[in-house]
Amino acid sequence: MIDPYLLEELATFANTGTLAKTAEQLNVTQPTVTRGMQKLEEDLGVKLFDRQPNHIKLTKTGQLAAQEAMTLIQANKQMIDNVRNFDQNQREIRIGSVIPGPIIFLKNLLSPETKNRQISSDLIPADQAAALLINNAYTGIISNQELASPNIDSQYLGTEKLAVNLDKFMYHANQSTVSFSELENLSFIVLSDIGPWRDIIQNEIPGAKFFYQDQREAFSEITKYSDFPYFSSNLSKSDPSFTKQAKEDDNRVRIPLGDKHAQMKVYFNYLKGQKRRVSPIIKQIKQNWPHQ
Numbered sequence: 001m002i003d004p005y006l007l008e009e010l011a012t013f014a015n016t017g018t019l020a021k022t023a024e025q026l027n028v029t030q031p032t033v034t035r036g037m038q039k040l041e042e043d044l045g046v047k048l049f050d051r052q053p054n055h056i057k058l059t060k061t062g063q064l065a066a067q068e069a070m071t072l073i074q075a076n077k078q079m080i081d082n083v084r085n086f087d088q089n090q091r092e093i094r095i096g097s098v099i100p101g102p103i104i105f106l107k108n109l110l111s112p113e114t115k116n117r118q119i120s121s122d123l124i125p126a127d128q129a130a131a132l133l134i135n136n137a138y139t140g141i142i143s144n145q146e147l148a149s150p151n152i153d154s155q156y157l158g159t160e161k162l163a164v165n166l167d168k169f170m171y172h173a174n175q176s177t178v179s180f181s182e183l184e185n186l187s188f189i190v191l192s193d194i195g196p197w198r199d200i201i202q203n204e205i206p207g208a209k210f211f212y213q214d215q216r217e218a219f220s221e222i223t224k225y226s227d228f229p230y231f232s233s234n235l236s237k238s239d240p241s242f243t244k245q246a247k248e249d250d251n252r253v254r255i256p257l258g259d260k261h262a263q264m265k266v267y268f269n270y271l272k273g274q275k276r277r278v279s280p281i282i283k284q285i286k287q288n289w290p291h292q
Helices: 004-016 019-026 030-044 060-091 100-109 126-134 197-204 216-224 240-248 272-288
Strands: 049-052 055-058 093-097 117-119 140-143 152-167 187-191 209-213 230-233 252-256 263-271
Touching: 004 019, 004 030, 004 060, 019 030, 055 060, 093 100, 093 272, 100 117, 100 140, 100 152, 100 272, 126 140, 126 152, 126 263, 140 272, 152 272, 187 197, 187 216, 187 230, 209 216, 263 272
Parallel strands: 093 117, 093 140, 187 209
Antiparallel strands: 049 055, 140 263, 152 230, 152 252, 152 263
């Protein structure tokens, strides 16, 4: 069996190109790297390096060996991550989401005193959700679609419904609903991390401008001291800070959006083996899901 540190030295040399840089990156001496590479050649019984005065480079066999070493190193790292994730997953329920609304709703619904439950505030890229479940990085992931995998089950939670908060003196503020097209050419204040909602509002509102804010505090300040419209949803009502802001904001009226793209079905995805653990949470979410 090849010692892992020899594979790491070979992979590092392939990336850096010199023994000196390899030693520096691995925080060892250059003679240590030289002896390690010689031992690797002996263990494999092949020539990995073309040694010239003051110069050394990989042979074609050495290049193949370096690629294989990188693959093994990555597989070893993945194995460690999988084992650690699995162990953590047995001790706590970790929930993530592709969209922000359900996370806000969930944090205010579930008791913060439950020590074995963790709700991640960072949104998950949609194309990574299935892999993160399979690798046990999360116990459950909330998304706007059912994840397609033989090992994953999905349950419908409810629908998130988008609304826009408009200045009460605008013409549209007198309507019971408003469409995306009626908001054309307006400028909006929007939180940056809103998942798939970002593409929807940008694609559906003609000529609109969006001033994205990374910080929630900055977003609240701007909406408080300006007349820019902003978006909310039926899930926003569960956020105490949003409720307080809405009560203090006498200049805006919340108008539901009537378009089909303003309604997003939300699902809870989990590994089939985790059904017993997540079922009580799913039941609680469904029972408390705000419909308006």
